[in-house]
Amino acid sequence: MSQPYLLSAQRLQPEYPLFIYLPGMDGTGQLLRSQNQVLENYFDVRCLAIPLNDKSNWQSLTYQVLKLIHTELGQNSQRPVYLCGESFGGCLAQKMAMQAPHLFDKIILINPASSFRLHPWLSWTSQLMHWLPDYCFEIGAQGLLPFLAAVDKIADGDRQHLLNAMRSIPPETILWRISLLREFHLEERKLQRIAQPVLVIAGAEDKLLPSKQEARRLVRVLPNGTMTVLPHSGHACLLEKGINLYEIMQRCNFF
Numbered sequence: 001m002s003q004p005y006l007l008s009a010q011r012l013q014p015e016y017p018l019f020i021y022l023p024g025m026d027g028t029g030q031l032l033r034s035q036n037q038v039l040e041n042y043f044d045v046r047c048l049a050i051p052l053n054d055k056s057n058w059q060s061l062t063y064q065v066l067k068l069i070h071t072e073l074g075q076n077s078q079r080p081v082y083l084c085g086e087s088f089g090g091c092l093a094q095k096m097a098m099q100a101p102h103l104f105d106k107i108i109l110i111n112p113a114s115s116f117r118l119h120p121w122l123s124w125t126s127q128l129m130h131w132l133p134d135y136c137f138e139i140g141a142q143g144l145l146p147f148l149a150a151v152d153k154i155a156d157g158d159r160q161h162l163l164n165a166m167r168s169i170p171p172e173t174i175l176w177r178i179s180l181l182r183e184f185h186l187e188e189r190k191l192q193r194i195a196q197p198v199l200v201i202a203g204a205e206d207k208l209l210p211s212k213q214e215a216r217r218l219v220r221v222l223p224n225g226t227m228t229v230l231p232h233s234g235h236a237c238l239l240e241k242g243i244n245l246y247e248i249m250q251r252c253n254f255f
Contacts, residue, residue, distance in 0.1 A: 002051055002054070003051065003054070004048060004050050004051065004054065004065055004068065005048075005049055005068065006020075006046040006047065006068050006069075006072060007029045007046065007047040007048075008045075009036055009039075009040050009044070009045040009046070009047075010036075013040070013043075014044060014079075016043050016044040017043050017044065017079065017080035017082055017105070018043070018044050018079055018081045018082070019039060019043035019044065019045045020047075020082065020083050020084065021084045021085075022048050022065070022089030022093050023048060023049075023086060023087075024087035024089055024113075024236070025113075025174070025177050026165035026166060026168070026169060027048075027050035027051075027052070027088075027169070027177070028049060028165050029047035029049035030161065031239060032238065033158070033161065035238055035244070038244060038245075039245065039246055041246075042246060043082065046072060048065060052173050054173075057180070058095055062096050062099050065092065066100050069081065081103060083096065083106070084107075084108040084245075085108070086111065087112065087209075088180075090109040090111065090113055090114060091112060091113050091180075091181065091184045093107060093108075093112075095186070097194045097196065098186065098190060101195070101196075105196060106196060106254060107199070108198075108254075109199070109201070109215075109218065110238065111201070111202060111209060111235050111237065112200070113181050113184075113209060115209050115210050115211065115213065116182065116184065116209065117181070117182060117184055148166070148234065149234045149235060149236040149239060149240070150203075150232065153232070153234075153241055154240055155241060162239060191218070191222060196224060197224045197254065198219075198225045199226050199227075200214075200219055200222075200226070200228070201228055201229075201230065201237070202214070202227065202230070203229075203233035203234050203237045204229050204230060204231045204232065204233065205233060205234050206234055206237075211235070215229070226254070228248060228251070230243065
């Protein structure tokens with residue numbers, strides 16, 4: 001499939017609120033797996049999958065995913081929709097909230113990569129990747145793992161799934177998605193128009209992005225932003241043992 005699509009959970013539950021998960025750089029939509037068992041008790045879960053050959057810009061990607069959600073809602077346009085974006089998906093979620101301000105009831109941003117452009121050293125480092133031979137990307141997936149996750153807190157199976165997802169991305173796709181992060185920008189005055197409740201979750205031990213700092217910036221700007229910090233979590237926090245997204249939402253009164 002050459003266009004983004006939504007993966008359905010094991011159970012289709014149209015009577016429940018629709019929960020849309022937007023993945024990180026891997027784009028597989030498979031890394032919510034450890035959270036699905038609990039989430040499916042309360043939501044009708046869909047995970048966005050972005051094909052490896054997709055070269056959509058932000059505008060096109062936003063339009064395509066909004067179209068998918070409208071199709072999913074069908075005749076039931078009053079159904080509550082929870083939008084959850086992690087890392088790269090956190091940027092896409094912000095774009096979608098700006099484009100369709102009345103579609104989403106609640107928005108969750110998990111270690112959003114919207115901080116990428118605000119830190120010049122990340123941009124400079126990413127541009128050097130254009131000069132790396134392809135085999136370096138394969139080797140780099142293993143080396144990048146400690147930056148992506150608190151490895152000791154992730155079960156062996158989930159760690160392998162994360163590594164496989166990273167290795168599955170061709171170098172040209174990695175470079176394209178990094179270029180999107182470099183150009184991602186939403187003016188703060190526009191962010192102030194997002195009126196829905198937004199929960200920003202930050203891993204305090206995120207070694208990949210300054211997520212805690214970005215969470216503070218976002219809740220300062222968003223009219224109904226709430227921040228919660230996971231004190232011992234890394235970037236890919238949803239894969240960590242003991243992290244339960246539903247319980248975090250419950251603790252933050254986010255229902």
